[in-house]
Amino acid sequence: MNIGLTGGIACGKSTVADIFVRLGAVLVDADQIAREVVLPGRPALRQIAERFGQAVLKEDGTLNRKRLGELIFGNVDARKDLEAIIHPPIRAEITERIAYWSANGEGKTIVFDIPLLFESKYEGLLPDTVVVYIPRELQLKRLMARDGINESEAEQRLLAQMPIEEKRKLAAHVIDNSGSMQETESQVINYLQKKGLL
Incomplete structure (x- = not known):
């Protein structure tokens, strides 16, 4: 099954992609x-x-x-x-990779990690979309801490992207990454179990 994974800057998308891989998924990284x-x-x-x-x-x-x-x-x-x-x-x-895995990925979970999934209109090719979400205030704080930048610079970077709340509305499924790593991982496990992939 092909899954589109996206999220905003500093939301923890790479962390969630790593969890999917640890649970047996194949990762295609845009x-x-x-x-x-x-x-x-x-x-x-x-x-x-x-x-x-x-x-x-x-x-x-x-x-x-x-x-x-x-x-x-x-x-x-x-x-x-x-x-x-x-x-x-x-x-x-x-x-090309979506087509390849659609034809050859039977029984496999393929995660397409695409930062601009909605902006680039991939949801038509990957109808099962997962957004890694954290509230905007937390996103701002994490971005400042991660990149060592001030609030004004962080705001500029957030304004250059589709707002995380908008991505959340467009997603078929949301992983809330504002809690602990264990809470995030349990959400990924629940998602895969619901889809019959685990």
């Missing part, structure tokens, strides 16, 4: 796919260098993420250009 599509030799990396200049490449030919981040931070047009380059190959790869 962030890993995003790194793969910009490897040397891939068309997206060439297009990024053409659009943003050779300065976004390291000496070994790999992407200089820090330099690219500096160029697109606060520049809406540059960010849109980057998204136009990388989103199509990411989507093609994720769609």
Whole structure:
């Protein structure tokens, strides 16, 4: 069974993905796919260098993420250009993996960890969606602690995403990660048991 997993920044999505894997699921990580599509030799990396200049490449030919981040931070047009380059190959790869596991994953639990699941409209391909949720105030506190940033910077990052309350409403199922690790894990176990996957 294919499951779409998402959540907001600092909500603990990676923690929940790890719990699914520990309980026997196969993980397909959209962030890993995003790194793969910009490897040397891939068309997206060439297009990024053409659009943003050779300065976004390291000496070994790999992407200089820090330099690219500096160029697109606060520049809406540059960010849109980057998204136009990388989103199509990411989507093609994720769609291909969904099709593969739909055909070959009988009896397996496949978790697709996709940060922008709803924003990128994957819910049509992955109708069983799970959102890792914590209240916004806690999200803000965890983000500040995790990244060592102030409240204003954390607010900026939260405002750049779909609000967690909105994601919660769109999800087929919600894992509330505001309690202890044991409470979170028991929710994942309950979800898998209800689906007949554990």
